[in-house]
Amino acid sequence: MAMKKSQKSLNRWTKQKWRTPSGKKSSETGEVYAPEKTIKKLKSTKAGRAKLARANKVKRKATAAGKQHARHGLHKGKKR
DSSP: OOOOOOHHHHHHHHSSOOOTTTSSSSHOOOOOOEHHHHHHHHTTHHHHHHHHHHHHHHHHHEEEEESSSSSTTTTTOOOO
């Protein structure tokens, strides 16, 4: 039996290597988690580094406010 579309998406998502930009734990640094490929792409340009810095700022502010999740905008526009 073939997998449903949602199962395929979850399978792809699970296979990705997720990490923070520094490689350290998010609980220590307050940084966002993203796929390694996305982080490399963002770090390669000045605009990408600025976007990553803004996302980390939003994440740290939400964490300080006691929130588990932050709407930092890094994944905006992605099909989920």
